[in-house]
Amino acid sequence: MKHKTVANAIADKLRQDILSGIHEAGAQLRQDALATAFGASRIPVREALIQLEAEGLIQMIPHKGAVVTSLSRAEINDVFDLRKLLEARLFEDSIQKLTESDFAALDEIQKKFGIAIRDADLTQWGKLNTELHTTLYGRAELPQTAAVVAALLQKSDRYTRVQLSSNAARKRAEKEHANLIEAAKLKKIKPACDLLVKHIETVRADLLALLAKNK
Missing domain, CATH: 1.20.120.530 (GntR ligand-binding domain-like)
Structure with a gap:
């Protein structure tokens, strides 16, 4: 439950940053950097990224990680x-x-x-x-x-x-x-x-x- 709560909070902040243009299309979101920035482990960060991928805001690309999607x-x-x-x-x-x-x-x-x-x-x-x-x-x-x-x-x-x-x-x-x-x-x-x-x-x-x- 704790991981889920933290993951939701991270997802909310990243979603806001993507929608407001702080993270622009094509920007790479590194799990380790995000974990450090949010003071969390990589588990809730990974869960947050999975949630954002389901919403179409990011795409998980092999050998590159999470990338903010562009307008299509x-x-x-x-x-x-x-x-x-x-x-x-x-x-x-x-x-x-x-x-x-x-x-x-x-x-x-x-x-x-x-x-x-x-x-x-x-x-x-x-x-x-x-x-x-x-x-x-x-x-x-x-x-x-x-x-x-x-x-x-x-x-x-x-x-x-x-x-x-x-x-x-x-x-x-x-x-x-x-x-x-x-x-x-x-x-x-x-x-x-x-x-x-x-x-x-x-x-x-x-x-x-x-x-x-x-x-």
Whole structure:
């Protein structure tokens, strides 16, 4: 249990460092150096790396060890195709059941997102984006779909932070989130789901454009 707790703490810190760009794509994460840095044995470090590999943030390469993965066109398309299908399904099932407390929570998240944009607080953008989407789908009674979407949102957190690297993208995301909340409040199921699909497609298009630009 102790090893598991330490491994989770190490995984959380490394995940944050990868998502925030401290460990860039292609960076090698050496187990012995990490063990020294965290003041831990190599066992929880290895467990943390296995967890991050399962999330797609690193890849274990023979004779090289753990390497931070790069953005992938194929993975972007795979993840965002699934997000369009499954998030729309959750949103459709959730909208009619959202409560006043849910909308109060959404408004608070939206307010925090605006503050994070103004403060250029990179660490909050992906977190708040995930919270907003999760809250919008929170009343759906589709536990298997919700579990898959939770994994997809965690995997795309890194992509979201990259996509939100431009001020224009951040402002557009803030506006699109506001539109999604308003459509949900009005219980306009089809227009709301259409807005969601368009929102996800916009993020995908931005990411593919960035990928092409950086080649």
